[in-house]
Amino acid sequence: MSDTSIPLQINISIARQSLTLTGPDGGVVAEYPVSTGLNGVGEQDGSGRTPQGEHYVRAMIGADQPLGTVFRGRRPTGEIYSDELASNHPERDWILSRILWLCGLESGRNRGAGVDTFRRFIYIHGTPDTEPMGIPMSHGCVRMRNADVIDLFERVEAGTPVIIQ
Template identity: 75%
Template structure:
């Protein structure tokens, strides 16, 4: 007699392939999205601009019911909606748009704790201007996604879901 074993849904982020994969309860791929991770490559050090590797979880989901392309600063909506005109007014701004999945490391000394803490580094999975390329590392350490994709992912996950980055 076969026994069905349900596994918890989880997220895998491949730095090499610049892909985020949501793995469902059945262990199969539910959906995949292109992403853009840290321009400075992989790394855990605070201030490095690198994307942290290893085991994480989603600590908080921010932005439910906000309009597409809502601008966030300090994890709070500014009341602005991203547009090319707004971008011209704020050149060089690191745009965090639509939704935020705030990550927290699980591995003490690697991505959790002094000098390497993913949560305290404010590492998110978040929306970015749709003009920004995906599949190419260009972020300041976060995992950037298309706005429609981050809204879709946001609706499929909950706080506590495991995230593995390699």
């Protein structure tokens, strides 16, 4: 980020299935299609829903990893996603390329016992480019195309505000 005194902000629209990065003046810096929770919105642990409200990027994982890097437990596995790898592991929920791990800011809504975005491991992350965007299909995370999540990752930093609505 060029001016850390006035951060960029990530705005995720559930209705539009889009992520908009806005600048200090509120102007659009970039916009990307996304896929949010198949089960809709919600904050409860184990719901598979995308949490709403005010968040921030607590951790950024995967800098300098190749496009398509496979992550498990937020660590690169040494694998690069391919059709062959996917056919050998059809049970995997693919987390690829980069991870922006979110933390809720609203106590009782998306932070704290039973509703904690961070403890639910809610990320903005890459997914196979064969997966549809613009349609809710995730297990609660915000999925993006790999090139898009890398582009976003390079534009923001830990602490960037995230609004999901």
